[in-house]
Amino acid sequence: MRAARLIRLVLLLQSRPSMTGAELARELEVSERTVTRDVAALSEAGVPVYADRGRAGGYRLVGGYRTRLTGLGRTEAEALFLSGVPAALRGMGLADAASAARLKVSAALLPELRDASHTAAQRFHLDAPGWWQEPETPELLPAVADAVWDDRRITARYRRRDTEVERELEPYGLVLKAGVWYLAARAEGDFRVYRVDRFTSVELSAAPGPHGRFERLADFDLPAFWEERAAQFARSLLREEVVLRLTEEGARRLPYVTDRTAVQEAVAAAGGPDGQGRITVTLPVESLDVAYEQLLALGPEAEVLSPPELRERFAAAAARAADLYR
Numbered sequence: 001m002r003a004a005r006l007i008r009l010v011l012l013l014q015s016r017p018s019m020t021g022a023e024l025a026r027e028l029e030v031s032e033r034t035v036t037r038d039v040a041a042l043s044e045a046g047v048p049v050y051a052d053r054g055r056a057g058g059y060r061l062v063g064g065y066r067t068r069l070t071g072l073g074r075t076e077a078e079a080l081f082l083s084g085v086p087a088a089l090r091g092m093g094l095a096d097a098a099s100a101a102r103l104k105v106s107a108a109l110l111p112e113l114r115d116a117s118h119t120a121a122q123r124f125h126l127d128a129p130g131w132w133q134e135p136e137t138p139e140l141l142p143a144v145a146d147a148v149w150d151d152r153r154i155t156a157r158y159r160r161r162d163t164e165v166e167r168e169l170e171p172y173g174l175v176l177k178a179g180v181w182y183l184a185a186r187a188e189g190d191f192r193v194y195r196v197d198r199f200t201s202v203e204l205s206a207a208p209g210p211h212g213r214f215e216r217l218a219d220f221d222l223p224a225f226w227e228e229r230a231a232q233f234a235r236s237l238l239r240e241e242v243v244l245r246l247t248e249e250g251a252r253r254l255p256y257v258t259d260r261t262a263v264q265e266a267v268a269a270a271g272g273p274d275g276q277g278r279i280t281v282t283l284p285v286e287s288l289d290v291a292y293e294q295l296l297a298l299g300p301e302a303e304v305l306s307p308p309e310l311r312e313r314f315a316a317a318a319a320r321a322a323d324l325y326r
Contacts, residue, residue, distance in 0.1 A: 002038075005028055005030070005038065006038055006041065006042060008027075008028060009024060009028060009035070009038055009039070009042065010042065010047060010049075010061075012024060012027055012028075013049065013059060013060060013061045014061060014065070017060060018052065018058040018059060018060035019058050019059055019060075020057070020058040020059075021035045021036065021058070021059065023058070024059065035059075039051065039059060047061075047065070048061060048062035048063060048065050049061060049062075050062045093142035093145060093146070136179075136197070137181075138181055138196040138197040138199070140196065140199045140201075140202045141174075141181055141196055143202045144171060144174065144183055144196055144199065144202055145174060147171045147202070147204065148171045148172070148173060148174055148183075150213065151170075151213045151214055151215075151216055152171075152204050152205070152212050152213055152214075153168060153169065153170055153171075153204070153205035153212050153213070153214050154168075154169050154171055154202050154203060154204060154205055155167075155168055155169075155202075155203045155204075155205045156169055156194075156199050156201065156202045156203075157199065157200045157201040158194060158198055158199055158200070159198040159199075159200060160198070164200060167187050168187065168205055169183075169185040169186070169187050169194075170185060170186040170187070170214040170216075171183055171184075171185045172184045172185060172186060172191070172216065172220055172222065173222040173225075173226075174196070175222070175226050177230070180195065180197070181195070181196040181197065182194065182195055182196065182226075183195075183196055184222060184225055184226065184229075186214075186217075191220075191225065193229055193233075231261070234259055234261070235262075235284075237286045238259060238262055238284035238285060238286055239284075239286065239287065240284070240285050240286070240287055240288055240291065241282055241283065241284055241285065242282075242283050242285055242288070242291050242295075242304060242306065242307065242310060243280065243281070243282050243283075243304070243305040243306045244280070244281050244283060244295070244302050244303065244304060244305065245274075245278045245279070245280050245302070245303040245305060246278055246279055246280075246281060246298075246301065246302050246303075247277065247278055247300075247301045247302075248273075248277060249301045250278075250298050250301030250302045251267060251279060251281075253297075253298055253301065254267075254283075254298065254302070257294045257295065257297045257298065258283070258285065258291075258294045258295075259284070262283060262284045262285075263281075263283065266281040266282060266283045266284070267279070267281055269281070269282070278303075280305070288307070288309065288310050291310060292310060292313055292314070295314070296314075296317065
């Protein structure tokens with residue numbers, strides 16, 4: 001533990017002209033007294049750390065000293081590619097690895113390039129959760145992430161409706177979608193998707209294989225797999241159909257209130273505009289209740305033609321609105 005901290009201290013000083021004891025303590029998450037002891041230990045080991053006294057003082061490396069301890073480990077290198085998603089890194093237990101990797105990269109750069117990480121971070125940021133949602137990290141996410149990194153089989157218990165099921169899984173990859181974590185895993189020869197927050201227990205499996213590991217299929221492509229399954233899932237929800245007459249503005253706004261792909265296909269299949277400039281589309285929807293809530297946002301830019309029961313609901317809503325504004 002201390003050896004890793006000493007290396008990190010040297011890399012911090014190597015990546016910046018100087019740092020105060022308070023700054024080092026904050027970066028290393030230790031006390032200033034511990035920083036003083038660590039600096040003394042480095043000096044005794046031959047690392048030329050110099051302490052400037054006074055209010056503007058601090059610690060620095062003398063004479064352009066550079067350590068050779070900048071080689072990235074596998075975990076650090078993998079975490080570095082995820083460093084644009086800090087919340088995701090923390091959730092998977094990789095924040096320390098990513099921090100160490102960034103320090104090593106910074107220490108290896110030329111002095112004039114060492115602010116690259118800061119300038120990039122000030123210009124691009126990824127905020128994964130959706131609006132009006134408090135991001136929650138599933139308790140078992142670090143354990144699942146460890147199994148994914150190491151290609152380790154797991155035995156997992158999973159909530160499904162009102163029951164729990166147990167599965168032997170080969171965890172291939174994790175996906176963070178709108179603040180929710182999903183696991184792409186192989187079970188009984190088929191790939192499936194599981195919500196990580198529905199796992200109630202995760203244990204490394206005692207299934208056959210060296211140290212419980214599985215042999216990953218070389219042609220598995222996580223982004224392509226997720227894109228396909230996400231599209232299938234979205235389509236599986238669209239079990240009803242409604243027929244609409246849309247103004248030009250209604251057609252423009254419709255993709256923002258319901259499934260974009262379904263809207264694009266419905267508009268493409270529609271005929272030309274009628275005498276009032278409206279087009280008629282047949283739109284797949286999740287349910288009539290969901291369609292009612294979504295299409296209300298379009299107001300008079302959309303007219304429901306069928307089914308009759310949905311048209312009646314809109315007629316009643318329009319009458320109530322007219323009474324309010326009469």
